[in-house]
Amino acid sequence: MTSHIRIAQQNTRKSLMATKELLSEFQKHKIDLVLVQEPNTQNTNRILGYPLQATIHQVGNNSKPKTGIVINNKTLYTKTLDNYTNSWMTSIQVQLDKTQLIISNIYIEPNTMIDEHIETLRNLLKDYEHLPLILAGDFNARHTLWHDRIVNKHGELICELINDFDLQIHNENSPTCITDNGNSIIDLTLSNSRATPHIKQWNSKGPLSGIFDHVYITFEFSSKNIPHRTPFSTRKFDEKKADWTKFHKHFSADRIKKLTKQLGKANNARKIDQIIKQFTRIIQNAAYHSIPIIKTSPYLRRCNWWDDELRCMQIVVRNKRYIFSREKNPQVREHYYNEFRSFRNKYVRMIRRKKFLKWKEFLEELHSQDTWGNTYKMIKHKTNPKSHTLPIIEDFPVKEHPMIMEKIVNQIFPSQASRSSPNFSLDRIGNTTQHINLTRDYIESLIHKTNSKKAPGIDCITNGMLKQIKSLISNFLAKLFEKCLNIGYFPKQWKKGALTIFPKPNKADLHNSKNYRPITLLSSIGKLLEKIIQTNIQNYLIETKKLNSNQHGFVPEKSTITALFEIKKKILNYKADRLTSILAIDFTGAFDNADWDIILQNMTNLNIPSYLIRIISSYFHNRQIIFTYNKHRYSKTTTHGCPQGSPLSPLLWNILINNLLDTFSVNNASIFAYADDITIVCSGKNIKELHNTILTALEHVNTWSISNNLTINFNKTNILNFHKKSFPSPIIINDNLVEIVPKIKILGLTFENHHLRNKINFTTHINNTINKTINVKNILNNYCKNTFGINTRKRQNLYKGLIRPMMIYGSEIWSDQINRKQIDKLESLQHSILRNSLMAFRTVSKSCVSSLTRIETLRTNIEVRKIKFLHKNRIELINTLDLNQHIRDIKNLELDRLFLNTNVNFRLFFVDKIPKFIFTNFYTTQFFTGHGPFNEYLHRMKIANNPFCFALNVIEKIHKEDEISSELSYRIKSHKFHFK
Template structure:
């Protein structure tokens, strides 16, 4: 916590240059909050020029903002007050330990003050009369009350407001606005009686050599309360990007690890096991502390590094020239100085843009790395899924209430529970496995290698990267620990401690409710390795003994969402042909968090799972804890039910819990999809009602709860039920479409079909959103290279377009297929930086990608072959697929234009051919060439300027045109025909230079011709 907040207040005159100068001025002052009036917007609806991802509050209305509040201190708990935020006013609240500090920033244009301004300000004063409140801004109000020379209409209104609410004026006698026409005090800082005594060090600063005509106002709010700050409670403690992994591995004490291994081998005592696990944990933690820095998060936003010394020097000259002309009274001399200032200003602004663009290009393009998933991908992801780092459920309330709120959150998400069933297991303390476990170190190393380094660690801060770096030294010890735990049926207690983090669910209206947050349990990484072993043992038993219902698709080997969707589709189409068919999508409230442990253990007994594994799970459930930390507040409780979301075991435990329901109800297609059919509507109504009643009864018996508001019925017929279907007085809504595992199902008027129109529209709309972001960051002459763009399309956009295409491809029409192909073509065209007129065949050939129809066809063949639905009669299936892809690519090549074919012999495009904006034009023949422009009716002149006779096409420009002979000689490029430009890697590099040179020359000729007209 800290006890003061530093403020700065500045009118920016809508200037980008002024914005940068303000940030430069405040860079080393550690200002917490900046109040800005007349910000730079470039006539948009957003304030520009401040650090990206900064906490900048402004109006959300589709209107030009005239004020904004920039929270420079990232640790302050600030929230915008929407009622008191509009185009001319921005208001925020800052959390104090026992109350709220209200800050309102106002800009009222000259001669525009009205009753609407005053009424809203009065309402603000009344609403927060019992809170410290600061009102600051450019009010364009002049009055002798605050030492101005004159009184204007704004001044009279504000003076009345001050008197009505006993506001204190913090201004001194110094002017806050200095212009050629005179000085005035129109920028005010006011406070109510709750805040006045805590505002200190108020000062206005006017730099003569400055771009501003308004003073920079600074003051400090020194609270009598401690001001809480936002602290990162992440379990990721170490900065692994700066880790010395060699040193880390060396610091793992081999002798200590060997001693732990020996201790484990010679004990069955659980306390000894726990003690040695703790020792191993400390060894890894100590090595981390001494080989990598801890993560340090800066309090204040950092400025972009493009603002360098050269710009700072230019800024001084710029301000000096401005000052000289503004003070000059001689008209002729003033005009001369102004012209000089204007010329330098343009140079200064161009330099700012140049520097900023250069750094932006370096950031976006990342030419020093081949990583596709770098900054461009991260920016797109951030735009698609904006992350909220605030928790309104906590931070919107007084700090003193936070401990109780956090306790309520944990108890609401993980309520104390008494099982409806007794655990029927016998005393298993002496049960040992039929074959004693002796896990090998090689198996542990393999298990560690397969883990994802992106997974967050538990409260011990040990990451999978640390385990990977030290696996050679610790795998033997881990193998002995895991073997011992399995043999005695014991799950170590420190691996049962979960750290709780909560995330706001998307598109919820009220984030003050617990149900609108998703809980995630962060568990120790080593403990999750043991969980994976236990999960594998139980699952292997269930599958090898056919204990799992065939309708279970989730987290089952060789099954997936696609196999589940295929099962649903097949069932619907079979039933729909001759009967009235309906689908019910059932939603369970907090399914994973509601799982009853005793019921799971009893189900394991009924499934005849080996006793030592049941004993292991019994130990796993005992004395589990969950801890939530927020800033300096922490709350823990013992768990009594639920499968922790984040645990490798959770999906399997849920499958065990729900398996009995699938065994009992034959027409339950999945755990939550019910398909019923009947020959008439009355019988269908009865079937649906009976099935739902059965599921509801099962849910009640198993401590689960159906969320009836999210449970929906989709009819695959046009008839209406005689009366609504209701369960426990809850009416189940009939809808036109239902999303099942990410695919939207609808009824089709043809009995042999299912309608996927809404799904295709949704996929296309999602892709358009991503496409627009890609196009924003990847221009023809700007952004990541072609290879990265192609990979970005393959990994980010094509999966959206083709998700579950094995299921719906045979159900959609030609127009919908054309929509999908068109979307792919737009993105591939961008990938090779081609003109809009480039054909699909050329784009597909240059990117070495098949058409979307072919890609989906191959996906479908693979799916049907793998799941034995339609096997391909071939000894080598992978080779069959490769040959199919090769044939389709060759077919695409045959459809390219003659110019394209003339570059590549034998229809083969060499691997080193990676195009850019310039080479693509020459390879495709679509560029600023005479023959192309003539075909597009953009020019009447076909000939080249070299002789005004030869047709200006690609072949002529590259081989015959004498304009470029000298350049080819300079770069030592020898090529007698078009294929020789691309066949060799070195020649292709020179070809790229030649293409750019010719393009620039052609554009310069075009510019000259345009200028002469």
């Protein structure tokens, strides 16, 4: 914990370049927080120009901010004071050891101070008089009390405020605003009696450069034991800088061989745990000697575009400004000012150029062919920003954090009776022995398939490390896993998980633990054993067909699409001649409240082999979660629940809920499940019968949930009617009203009633998809311009891998339910995005764009997906030996059709088809399509009369009809000329 907070204040006069220069300055000197007046907003309601990861406190409610506080030190605990934050004032609370520091940043425009301003400041000083408080900013107030030459109205009012509340003025006898019209002291730093003793090293450096009219002010607030966030992560080693040769050198293969021999004699749990402990230390030791520890700075990343040339120019501009500001002779002063202004403009242009070139280099990544680089990461961050804060803890004093952590864990994982292991007796199952044989190749394939980006467990051993030594450890792990399976023991080291919680999206109350999603980070080695167990259980259930066919979650050859297809099919079947409703049921904390005894009993009822039941029982025994926040740590032995993050958890949940699917036998109702998402389609000949069917179905599920120690979340359980009739009475279960909604979202697809019996309304889903796609398209267009950005290939890969899957999700379900206008909107969006990928003019046709990108129309893609889905699930089989070739033929036929629909210029250029080696960019696309100012280009290059190029004098308007386009802007005499 440091003993001071470094604070800076600066008026940037709404300038982006001034903001960038300020950014380089406070990052260089490790300023903790910056009070900014007149920030750069570019006529929006947000402060712009700072890094994406920066925390910025500003006014909300769509008000244009005139002040803001930028937190450069992300480890500080800060919170906006909403009552004292508005367009001209930003107030925050900084957590100290035993109290809070209040900082208020003020900007009042010249000659605008009114009673409301003074009254707000008085209320702030009264409300927080018992806490240290700092008032700072640009008051546009002048008074001799703080050594200014004159007194204005603002100065009189602020002077009265200072006297009434006994505020300390920290300004010295130096100007804070330097312009060609003169100097003044209008930027003030004030503090109350509780803050004054802690403020030190107040310093006015003068203007950083000519960009600023206002000086750069810094000071420190000193206090004992200022609390800071200490980021916790199980990812300890920086594998990007790993020396894998050194890692192999320090990895002791001989010791692994000795441990393998010891395994043969290990016949009990204690010896197995000792061997695993030694094995873990061998890998960790190799990592410590070859991979650097990840070091995180509490401060924002420095500007990599700020170089020595800019620093030299900054010094020159600063000196020129100093010379003109000190000159008394008006004529000489004007000469110096013009000289200063000229060089300042040159300096600003250089900042803009340096920044743009670095930004372009960052986005384009010319050294890399990876599509999923910086541009992709920027899009993901914009569309799905991640919050790294935990208001449920951080909004409270530090001394209360241990108690809050304990409360969070106990609320998410409540204890069940007084047990740390299942009450299920293993005597109920047979005592048969099973000898399992695992091969080295199988273990190596398991390791190879792991995701290197997955976070490790508390042992900090990553999948990347295991991949490096898989050939050296595969034999040992095969013997170890065999031993665990044969004796029915899951090692205790792998039952400890690091708990991390994330705020759920779109949740307002972040002080409620139910609005956080718990993820348990488990050992990477332990998860290999879990995958082996999961595979064996899954294979048994599939072979014996004991898993209910209505379960679509985490089942081979099933998905959300198969679940939605069955739901849609059942709705349309019922809807044809009956009243129909669907019921979406949600369980409260389903995975976290799964009962171990019931899972084991269900496994026994399903006749799962006894060795698998034994190891699952051991898997549940004495499981421990460890929640770490800063230097505080709380651990708890869980008594129920399937850890989210475990490969076994989805399968164990499926075993638990399988009994519900098997026993559900309500007339005129069908049940479908995707993991814990339950959907029931109900029907009735009349409204009374439908009402009774829904009640019966709900009562059945509610009875089952009570007997299985689960709770239905009635706030999220809804009914959607596919009719317009009203029920005779509300649907109530145990005094809980089930709400009837006009639309319902199931597995990412929004269902609505349609007035036609053979239709389901997906209008809301299509509109939401269009809006999301437009949002992503606009973000992509910001990063991919005609003159810079990733190349054409990467742009098209981004579309095919990121945007198109989002656009056509569930198309197998809704493609035959939407109208032509809706599909045309989606088609138009694809054209717009692909046209951007080619850097083509807006007038380029869809046919030309599709031909150059070799990407079929969205209609064709949707049809192809549906054909593949129906064939794969044996719903509509295609009479072909090679489905993939059949799909390629469909796409090629569509591309050929599109090529024939292109303009004459395009077809003359390529004659038959487009070669694969064609490279498109802003200029080549114009030549290929015939859209662009070619006459101007050819004259500029002085080749208008070149024998290879016949340019017409008039080229701007050639888009009347395909027949008229024979009047080309140019003709190509030799194809080879352009391909060179």
